[in-house]
Amino acid sequence: xxxxxxxxxxxxxxxAPGNVRVCFTTRHGGFSTGPWASANLATHVGDQLSAVTxxxxxxxxxxxxxxxxxxxxxxxxxxxHRLDQCTYGVTADGAITNRSGVA
Numbered sequence: 630x631x632x633x634x635x636x637x638x639x640x641x642x643x644x645a646p647g648n649v650r651v652c653f654t655t656r657h658g659g660f661s662t663g664p665w666a667s668a669n670l671a672t673h674v675g676d677q678l679s680a681v682t683x684x685x686x687x688x689x690x691x692x693x694x695x696x697x698x699x700x701x702x703x704x705x706x707x708x709x710h711r712l713d714q715c716t717y718g719v720t721a722d723g724a725i726t727n728r729s730g731v732a
Contacts, residue, residue, distance in 0.1 A: 638691065648729070652692060659684040673702045698732035699724065
């Protein structure tokens with residue numbers, strides 16, 4: 630995909646409560662170049678902040694979210710962060726919340 634096209638996401642079809650949404654993103658359809666090409670969403674890996682910002686904004690729009698997700702510094706580990714409020718810069722592999730409207 631070229632810049633300007635929607636960021637591909639996969640939305641699983643599994644039984645979940647109606648108020649729970651899940652999606653997985655791919656690395657296609659974004660603005661990042663080099664080793665982060667193309668839809669890198671991470672600010673902690675050395676990519677250009679302007680490209681990551683554009684990728685995040687595109688994903689937020691494509692999912693019709695009211696606000697940006699609470700972005701993690703994602704690592705491949707076992708720590709899951711509880712989102713009682715949106716805190717940026719948290720390092721974890723996942724996040725959970727019981728707050729409505731928080732992604």
